[in-house]
Amino acid sequence: MAERGLDAHLVVERGATGTGSFRLDLRLHVAPGETVALLGPNGAGKTTALRALAGLEALSGGQIALNGEILDRPGTRVGRTRAARSESHIDGPPVNNPDTGVRQSSPDAFEQGALKHDEAKRRSNREGIGSSGIRGSSREGAPGQGTGDARSDRWVPPEARRIGVVFQDYLLFPHLTAIDNVAFGPRRRGQGRAESRALAAEWLDRVGLAEFGKRRPKQLSGGQAQRVALARALATDPALLLLDEPLAALDARTRLDTRAELHRHLAGHSGPAIVVTHDPVDALMLADRLVVIENGRAVQEGDAESVTARPRTDYIARLVGLNLYRGKAEGHQIVVGSSTRTASGSATGSGSRSDAASAEPVGEGGAAASPEGPVVLVASDPLEGPAFAAFPPSAVALYPERPDGSPRNTWRATVSGVHRHGDNLRVQLDGPLKAAADVTPAAAAHLRLEPGREVWATVKASEIRTYPA
Numbered sequence: 001m002a003e004r005g006l007d008a009h010l011v012v013e014r015g016a017t018g019t020g021s022f023r024l025d026l027r028l029h030v031a032p033g034e035t036v037a038l039l040g041p042n043g044a045g046k047t048t049a050l051r052a053l054a055g056l057e058a059l060s061g062g063q064i065a066l067n068g069e070i071l072d073r074p075g076t077r078v079g080r081t082r083a084a085r086s087e088s089h090i091d092g093p094p095v096n097n098p099d100t101g102v103r104q105s106s107p108d109a110f111e112q113g114a115l116k117h118d119e120a121k122r123r124s125n126r127e128g129i130g131s132s133g134i135r136g137s138s139r140e141g142a143p144g145q146g147t148g149d150a151r152s153d154r155w156v157p158p159e160a161r162r163i164g165v166v167f168q169d170y171l172l173f174p175h176l177t178a179i180d181n182v183a184f185g186p187r188r189r190g191q192g193r194a195e196s197r198a199l200a201a202e203w204l205d206r207v208g209l210a211e212f213g214k215r216r217p218k219q220l221s222g223g224q225a226q227r228v229a230l231a232r233a234l235a236t237d238p239a240l241l242l243l244d245e246p247l248a249a250l251d252a253r254t255r256l257d258t259r260a261e262l263h264r265h266l267a268g269h270s271g272p273a274i275v276v277t278h279d280p281v282d283a284l285m286l287a288d289r290l291v292v293i294e295n296g297r298a299v300q301e302g303d304a305e306s307v308t309a310r311p312r313t314d315y316i317a318r319l320v321g322l323n324l325y326r327g328k329a330e331g332h333q334i335v336v337g338s339s340t341r342t343a344s345g346s347a348t349g350s351g352s353r354s355d356a357a358s359a360e361p362v363g364e365g366g367a368a369a370s371p372e373g374p375v376v377l378v379a380s381d382p383l384e385g386p387a388f389a390a391f392p393p394s395a396v397a398l399y400p401e402r403p404d405g406s407p408r409n410t411w412r413a414t415v416s417g418v419h420r421h422g423d424n425l426r427v428q429l430d431g432p433l434k435a436a437a438d439v440t441p442a443a444a445a446h447l448r449l450e451p452g453r454e455v456w457a458t459v460k461a462s463e464i465r466t467y468p469a
């Protein structure tokens with residue numbers, strides 16, 4: 001039986017474009033009713049992944065299956081057809097796809113995109129892609145049946161994919177009213193005008209905008225426009241919902257309300273959903289599972305609790321606000337650092353560790369390996385082998401002099417930067433263990449914290465979390 005939900009292996013390769021090359025290689029399995037957050041730094045490939053799923057960018061390899069139907073699968077005879085269709089989607093104004101809500105900045109851009117898309121379709125048809133967009137004869141295998149290396153090339157164009165997309169800038173058609181924006185998708189899918197408008201009215205009501213149907217996008221607030229965009233995506237009853245930074249353009253207050261509402265709608269959506277976000281709070285609130293991507297690959301995935309409790313890369317550590325180091329654990333000790341020299345004033349409990357394994361600390365603020373050598377941290381929980389050690393900036397205490405009766409982890413550090421962090425100040429520390437520490441403004445004044453100032457830093461063993469690397 002065909003697998004329900006999304007089952008995708010997205011491989012997108014971009015050759016050198018003057019700014020270097022990029023390869024996305026990402027496996028995504030999203031169950032019906034499940035929401036996955038795609039998180040990652042700028043340029044990680046999140047938008048590329050969404051575009052590939054929506055059909056705006058052709059895969060170079062792998063395949064996309066939605067409820068068992070293959071939407072994109074480059075075959076072994078990749079030739080002009082794929083090149084032609086990818087070129088038509090990547091360049092110029094993005095392809096207009098009213099069903100999926102693809103970006104367009106003006107009616108002109110909309111028309112140009114539509115024309116370009118029509119031309120691409122004509123070209124595809126000439127080259128053997130039928131109106132369903134599925135290329136391949138029975139000789140090449142039935143739909144959905146992979147045949148190992150001799151795979152058939154299959155492609156379902158964006159407008160034929162049952163996918164709803166909400167982009168961060170809402171992408172409503174500016175010349176259409178809210179209700180016509182929402183009705184556009186059902187209309188395109190062949191429903192009558194009255195029926196489409198009735199459905200649109202129902203969806204506007206569901207997102208709390210029953211009274212706003214006659215307004216044009218520029219007469220709506222950011223939060224309202226976002227809700228119209230969501231209604232528009234949901235009105236087509238999509239099998240897959242894609243949301244690209246759905247809350248990014250909203251102010252803090254609207255964001256809070258809209259997030260809660262979006263969460264409700266996602267809970268009511270029976271298909272798989274993917275939310276791209278930079279914001280860990282959005283990810284934690286909206287998603288059942290997080291997939292963190294860096295450089296086009298998944299570096300960590302799991303539920304919010306496991307990812308935030310045990311970050312495995314510097315990016316995730318920053319996201320959740322932890323100091324993170326990679327090293328080698330020997331019982332309660334974990335050796336972090338890149339050379340074998342022990343820095344004076346490093347964490348107590350460290351002798352000269354000439355046997356220390358080379359280890360690479362990853363630290364808050366992009367810390368590199370300490371040039372001063374390894375540091376031995378002492379943690380409450382014992383562990384053996386390659387390990388991560390993590391602690392929050394709030395666990396670091398700073399002193400002008402070495403404190404008496406020091407906790408197990410005490411080291412001398414130099415302040416390299418100070419900036420506001422909520423009600424406190426976040427202090428970047430250089431030295432044998434690069435770290436971030438949070439202090440109150442009063443403590444910062446008392447310690448006269450400024451770049452170049454030498455201080456003593458401590459962390460209790462019970463505050464250091466260790467886990468296998």
Ligand SMILES: Nc1ncnc2c1ncn2[C@@H]1O[C@H](COP(=O)(O)OP(=O)(O)OP(=O)(O)O)[C@@H](O)[C@H]1O
Pocket residue numbers: 014017022040041042043044045046047048049090
């Ligand atoms: N049309 C394009 N042509 C060539 N390279 C591109 C194109 N669009 C994006 N890229 C490159 O592909 C890589 C992935 O970009 P993508 O937009 O998917 O990242 P992202 O994770 O969504 O980033 P952000 O968070 O900044 O939106 C980047 O290196 C980017 O420079």
